[in-house]
Amino acid sequence: MLTEPPADEERLALEQAVAVAARARLAAGGRGSLDGDAIALRAVLGGMGPAEKAAVRAVLGRLEAAAGRPLVACGALAQVLAADRWGLAARPLAEADQALTAAREGARALIDLSTRPWWGRLLALPMLKVIAALPDDAAGSPRALMVSTETPGPTGDDRTFWVTDSAWPDARIVEALGQAGLAAEFLAGGGGLKLFVLTGYVQAEDPRLAGAPGGLTGVIGAAPVF
Known part of the structure; x- marks a missing residue:
């Protein structure tokens, strides 16, 4: 005979509360x-441990995917990161150019940094900005960038992405930016361009970038850190 498992009314009540809260949200x-979403999320995650944060972000990410802009993901790592954060909502695309086109048409596009230096094209596409970078915890280095027609704002803890065509060694560029008052780290390179992460929210017209190395340079967006 099959034995019916004992009822656990307390756990059932908790699960029903999650369902009610999800529907309401x-x-x-x-x-x-x-920036408002990022600031609110940071307040929600405050004081949580890693497992709690992962569970809450998974729930909120799927709610965001259900109600927000369409999502596309380009590159194997981007698809894994997108699935972890937003479930299976992201449509996979093979080429970065396809993802950028989707972003121009209103989607949010998560693209691997390992997929050739596509980010350099953002210098010529001012309608597109980097709005998120995954992983987005302070201890991790970004492996994929999310691009959108939306404009990111300061959240109090951000990373800014800056591109240059300078042929100087990476360390020398970092040193020059440091002398101008900017903390920088090399992130990726290719096609004669280099991508750096600047600490904080740095605007394109920031005077500290006026004398930065390179002839073709520019801020391509910013992303919150959690």
């Missing part, structure tokens, strides 16, 4: 502000 819609 989905019905409430988005805040309409990237």
Whole structure:
């Protein structure tokens, strides 16, 4: 004979509360502000351990995917990171150019940094900005960037992405930026271009970048850190 498992009313009540909260949050819609969402999320995650953070972010990510812009992912790592954060909502694309086109048409596109230096094209596509970078914890280095027509704002803890065509060694560029008051780290390179991460939210017209190395340079967006 099969033995029916004992009822666990307390756990069932907790799970029902999660379901009710998820429905209510989905019905409430988005805040309409990237920086507002990031600041609110940071407050929610405060004081949580790694397992708790992962669970909450998985739930909130799927709610975001259900109510937000369409998602596309280009590159094997981007697809894994997207699935972890937003479930299976992201449509896979083979080429970075396809992902950038989707972003111009209103989607959010997560693209591997290992997929050739596609990020250099953002210098010529000012309507597109980097709005997120995964992994997005302070201890990790970004492996994929999310691009959108949305404009990121300061959240109090951000990374800015800056491109240059300078032929100087990476360390010398970092040193020059440091002398200008900017903490920088080399992230990727290719096609005669280099991508650096600047600590904090740095605007394109920041005077500290006025004398930065390179003839073709520019800020291509910023992303919050959690």
